[in-house]
Amino acid sequence: PASVPWWRDAVFYQVYPRSFADSDGDGIGDIRGIIDHLDHLADLGVDCVWLSPIFASPNEDMGYDISDYRAVMDEMGTLDDVDDLIRGCHERGMRIILDLVVNHTSDRHEWFERAVADPDGPYGSYYFLEPGDPARPPNNWTSFFSGPAWRWIPEARRWALHLFADGQVDLRWDTPAVRDEVADIVQWWLARGIDGFRLDVINYISKPEGLPDGNPFVGELMGFTGVEHYFYGPRLGEFLRGLRADGFTRRAAPASTVRRRLPDGSLGDPQTPDEVGVMVGETPGVGIELGRMLSGSDRGELDLVFNFDVLDTPGHTRWDDYDFDPDYLKDYYRRYLEGIGEGDWIAVFLDNHDNPRMLSKLAGGAESDPAVRTAVGRLLATVQLTMRGTPFLFQGQELAAVDQNFTRLDQLRDVESINRYEELRAAGKGPHDAWAEIIAGSRDHARVPMRWSPEGGFTSGTPWLEGSDDALGFSAAEQVLDDASVYSWHKKLIGLRRANPALTRGTLTWLRPGVKGYLAYIREADGEAFLVECNASPGPRRRPKVAGDWEPILGGPRAETMTPWESTVSRRIR
Ligand code: TEU
Numbered sequence: 001p002a003s004v005p006w007w008r009d010a011v012f013y014q015v016y017p018r019s020f021a022d023s024d025g026d027g028i029g030d031i032r033g034i035i036d037h038l039d040h041l042a043d044l045g046v047d048c049v050w051l052s053p054i055f056a057s058p059n060e061d062m063g064y065d066i067s068d069y070r071a072v073m074d075e076m077g078t079l080d081d082v083d084d085l086i087r088g089c090h091e092r093g094m095r096i097i098l099d100l101v102v103n104h105t106s107d108r109h110e111w112f113e114r115a116v117a118d119p120d121g122p123y124g125s126y127y128f129l130e131p132g133d134p135a136r137p138p139n140n141w142t143s144f145f146s147g148p149a150w151r152w153i154p155e156a157r158r159w160a161l162h163l164f165a166d167g168q169v170d171l172r173w174d175t176p177a178v179r180d181e182v183a184d185i186v187q188w189w190l191a192r193g194i195d196g197f198r199l200d201v202i203n204y205i206s207k208p209e210g211l212p213d214g215n216p217f218v219g220e221l222m223g224f225t226g227v228e229h230y231f232y233g234p235r236l237g238e239f240l241r242g243l244r245a246d247g248f249t250r251r252a253a254p255a256s257t258v259r260r261r262l263p264d265g266s267l268g269d270p271q272t273p274d275e276v277g278v279m280v281g282e283t284p285g286v287g288i289e290l291g292r293m294l295s296g297s298d299r300g301e302l303d304l305v306f307n308f309d310v311l312d313t314p315g316h317t318r319w320d321d322y323d324f325d326p327d328y329l330k331d332y333y334r335r336y337l338e339g340i341g342e343g344d345w346i347a348v349f350l351d352n353h354d355n356p357r358m359l360s361k362l363a364g365g366a367e368s369d370p371a372v373r374t375a376v377g378r379l380l381a382t383v384q385l386t387m388r389g390t391p392f393l394f395q396g397q398e399l400a401a402v403d404q405n406f407t408r409l410d411q412l413r414d415v416e417s418i419n420r421y422e423e424l425r426a427a428g429k430g431p432h433d434a435w436a437e438i439i440a441g442s443r444d445h446a447r448v449p450m451r452w453s454p455e456g457g458f459t460s461g462t463p464w465l466e467g468s469d470d471a472l473g474f475s476a477a478e479q480v481l482d483d484a485s486v487y488s489w490h491k492k493l494i495g496l497r498r499a500n501p502a503l504t505r506g507t508l509t510w511l512r513p514g515v516k517g518y519l520a521y522i523r524e525a526d527g528e529a530f531l532v533e534c535n536a537s538p539g540p541r542r543r544p545k546v547a548g549d550w551e552p553i554l555g556g557p558r559a560e561t562m563t564p565w566e567s568t569v570s571r572r573i574r
Pocket of ligand 1: 164
């Protein structure tokens with residue numbers, strides 16, 4: 001039906017531009033590099049590309065600190081390149097969204113420079129610039145990247161709030177001019193032709209009046225203090241509805257239109273541009289209930305949210321070195337899908353640029369065996385691409401990318417890892433223990449360059465961050481040609497989704513959810529049914545009986561014994 005928004009049926013693919021492809025040899029990925037590889041994404045079957053930030057930035061947090069929202073980072077190219085990229089996506093039937101980082105700007109943004117020069121002038125109210133005693137921050141909030149969330153600005157004789165790195169100063173959304181500026185930025189990019197934004201930590205934008213102290217016990221428990229005051233702030237819903245109306249509802253026609261992608265994968269005519277850009281919220285810590293409030297189809301706030309509960313088995317954080325419990329994946333999706341409303345929709349993701357690879361978490365080291373790596377890579381793809389929701393793949397998942405064997409701090413580039421290491425050492429942890437914690441959770445595992453060829457193929461120069469994975473058979477060049485590869489598995493699943501509404505809009509019925517290490521369900525729509533069976537465990541198991549006649553179409557045959565990490569998709573024979 002025409003009333004289903006495009007993003008419900010779409011497969012999204014997150015590009016981390018710094019590490020995708022370098023076209024000019026400076027070791028940093030760029031826009032031309034992405035353009036050069038658009039056929040890879042189109043071949044895989046991607047419907048919408050999401051780029052992590054490409055805007056002007058001093059890169060204290062790799063682009064999540066923006067100094068100009070209407071300019072491209074020098075290392076990545078020009079606005080003309082971005083226009084070519086947008087056109088290149090649209091011609092191939094792919095949409096493209098960018099990353100809107102507006103909880104904070106860089107401290108090198110002109111707004112902040114003006115605010116510091118004149119804290120009582122109009123730009124002063126764009127930020128949280130609080131007067132006070134230079135020896136005592138305005139409250140006890142802490143930064144996600146270690147230390148207090150406040151930094152003394154001597155020139156202004158004020159404290160500045162920064163929930164993330166020192167150079168990422170928080171915007172004060174209560175100031176109407178801030179909201180207007182953000183809406184204008186969104187309009188400017190929509191007119192250039194993009195199809196929406198992923199909104200960085202968007203649930204953090206509303207801070208309560210008076211900036212009250214955080215509860216120290218919550219702080220102790222969570223590892224950061226103050227978050228209960230702003231992770232679902234008092235004016236959040238109002239700000240989001242305003243942003244939808246003033247920012248995301250197009251005032252001007254986009255510069256190019258997207259070609260339609262037909263169920264068999266071929267390209268049709270251009271389609272009417274979307275009236276409203278898609279709003280994908282990055283919403284750490286909201287959980288199922290608040291996530292539903294933010295993305296409920298009747299609320300007009302966000303379209304989709306990322307629920308981060310999937311990433312770690314309860315009781316653990318990503319800084320723990322532990323074995324992810326495969327049954328948790330099943331428990332999580334069961335709870336999540338049961339916890340949302342009939343008309344609501346979820347985003348399904350397993351990897352991103354802020355976390356180690358799910359494949360490595362699940363395989364727990366056994367992925368050094370290529371057979372295990374392939375089986376786990378397939379299983380994760382099977383679950384992610386047949387779950388009821390919109391999948392977001394992260395670059396490298398289609399190649400079964402794994403964590404890296406970093407051995408020294410100077411191999412890492414991420415501000416979070418580096419600050420955290422220093423903080424742990426200062427708190428008295430020995431170098432060995434501090435390193436163990438950093439390496440369990442470092443964001444750099446997922447940020448290493450794409451492996452386009454067995455030799456690397458990312459750059460002709462020296463990569464800004466070096467990966468250690470050189471296993472044969474797992475580069476793009478090798479996998480694309482191999483019908484049994486994890487890449488081909490992704491491609492087939494995406495093709496199946498496109499051709500069969502049962503796998504996108506269909507109902508989902510769990511089979512024997514109580515059986516440990518077994519993850520299975522039936523997806524069904526219009527009399528068409530698909531059976532997904534996974535052995536989510538490192539050992540063999542007897543295949544539980546499933547009523548009906550099923551013909552395996554991916555994996556299989558459906559032998560009596562399932563091999564370790566085996567996944568199969570079958571179709572009901574009518
Ligand atoms: O991440 C927000 C976030 O809460 C975390 O995932 C974060 O990486 C960290 O783990 C907190 O402990 C977003 C971006 O995805 C991330 O890359 C940025 O560093 C961050 O916002 C700030 O813009």
